[in-house]
Amino acid sequence: MKRKIIAVASGVALTPALVVVLAGTASAHGYVNSPPSRQAQCAQNTVQCGGVKYEPQSVEGRQGQRTCNGGNSAFAELNDDSKGWTATKVGTSVNFTWTFTARHRTTNWEYYIGGSRVAVVSGNNAQPPATVSHTVNLAGHTGRQKVLAVWNIADTGNAFYACVDLQVG
Template sequence: MKNASRKLAAVAAGVGIAPVVAVIPATSAFAHGYISAPMSRQAQCAKGLVQCGAVKYEPQSVEAPKGGRTCSGGSRFRDLDDNSKGWKVTDVGQSMNVTWTFTARHRTTNYEYFIGGRKIASVSGNNQQPPSTISHPVSLAGFSGRQTVLAVWNIADTGNAFYACLDVNVR
């Protein structure tokens, strides 16, 4: 009788946990993306140009709740927030084309860009799934010298966004 009770308890526990286990990975793996040009911090990590931990293996996974204002967005990839890592800087003019690469697409609210906490651009995603890559211009008028541009991909049907930082020298 004791063995039967233990088996019944184990099955009940497994059934209770199974739906949670099945839902969690599907939610976080449903959509992923990063900036491939100019080369974002996580793209630099993926290419081994800068040592930055686990993001090297999943540059498309810098996902965190909407509203973050750091390169990691507050995700587990905190190395992206470290300005002393020796990030490679890309020379750009008063505007630059930004290319997002998606490994899984998600309906998009918008793409936002910030320098020093100030929003410099917002591009609507029209609540549509993007193609596998998308590019759009971002004006850097009024800025010069080395800047870190925070880019945020706000997805439409969850409370999360994807984050990327670009280190640029505005000429």
């Protein structure tokens, strides 16, 4: 009888910790960390933002969106081009580094400028490592540019979105 009470008490004590661990991994995903995306700038306090400051990896929406917030109204401030985003100075070749906190099987990563796709990188339907870098050629684009980076997930109909402000040239 004493063993049963200890077993039940242990289970009750561990349940809240298990719920926190599972909920934490379910809400975490990925974003462009370098050059700093808009959500990375929020997390680093470079620009004042709302809740995305605390969860830059969570800018998720249905695949096919072409907005910085991926259609997620909770992160609408990412679409505001007048917010004072810092543009990183780069040449015509840029290395984008994604940081993942939950690594989903990946269809591909896409990069857009002004609605035109400038690069696509296959994910081979595989789970990526904790960080992934892609070199993207931006030849033909100069001056201030906003790059929309999209991580298309293979195991759901969703994608993760990040806009990166650059000064190309």
